[in-house]
Amino acid sequence: MKITNLLEVDQSTQNREAFTTDVLMGLSSEPKTLSAKYFYDDAGSELFQKISQHQDYYLTKTEFSILEQYGAALAATINETEIDIIELGAGDGHKSKLVIDSFLAQGTKVNFYPIDISEKAMGLLGANLAIGDQLHIHGIVADYFHGLNSLKTISNNKKLVLFLGSNIGNFNRAQTQEFLKKLWLALNANDHVLIGYDLKKDSDILNKV
Numbered sequence: 001m002k003i004t005n006l007l008e009v010d011q012s013t014q015n016r017e018a019f020t021t022d023v024l025m026g027l028s029s030e031p032k033t034l035s036a037k038y039f040y041d042d043a044g045s046e047l048f049q050k051i052s053q054h055q056d057y058y059l060t061k062t063e064f065s066i067l068e069q070y071g072a073a074l075a076a077t078i079n080e081t082e083i084d085i086i087e088l089g090a091g092d093g094h095k096s097k098l099v100i101d102s103f104l105a106q107g108t109k110v111n112f113y114p115i116d117i118s119e120k121a122m123g124l125l126g127a128n129l130a131i132g133d134q135l136h137i138h139g140i141v142a143d144y145f146h147g148l149n150s151l152k153t154i155s156n157n158k159k160l161v162l163f164l165g166s167n168i169g170n171f172n173r174a175q176t177q178e179f180l181k182k183l184w185l186a187l188n189a190n191d192h193v194l195i196g197y198d199l200k201k202d203s204d205i206l207n208k209v
């Protein structure tokens, strides 16, 4: 698996300034906030893997069963001979595998581009997915849109962008609108997007101890 680390190229003063501004603004606001992208250093990634395996973390289990149930239908609906699957915040790739396998099973060649800000997560993903004749993997360690924009002209294949794990729930309404707009701008007509949303939940489920 090839990995390109755009963060290494990007350890610029500009980046450190953006971090300082984000922290200052986030922790000065009421309620205090901090962009989820700063949670995922090596320790944060490892913690997320543990959380996602916890019996009370219903998100992973539910999304898994949805992908298991509808993966084949998704691949059949898109129905291409070759596809570029791009995953924003791919994590360890366990869910990606379900989607990728559905395309491979119907004979579609898959070029998989996981994008994740965590180098550690990218390492885990590499260990979980096996490259083959029909599957090529090129991991991009980067922020979502830095990674996505770097892939704009990779091929003429149709793209399927995955944004799973209710990651979108980390954004407020304005950030969500901006995210979706940037996503729309980065893609071509007839590309596809699959977003995993959580539904509104009873606070007893969310606060279960």
Ligand SMILES: C[S@@+](CC[C@H](N)C(=O)[O-])C[C@H]1O[C@@H](n2cnc3c(N)ncnc32)[C@H](O)[C@@H]1O
Binding pocket: 036, 037, 038, 040, 045, 048, 052, 060, 088, 089, 090, 091, 092, 095, 115, 116, 117, 118, 121, 142, 143, 144, 145, 163, 164, 165, 166, 167
């Ligand atoms: C909640 S986990 C979801 C992982 C996986 N998609 C799943 O559904 O299990 C969020 C993932 O997104 C990555 N991430 C968070 N913010 C990011 C950003 N701004 N750019 C790129 N990756 C990001 C994290 O490193 C982490 O692997």
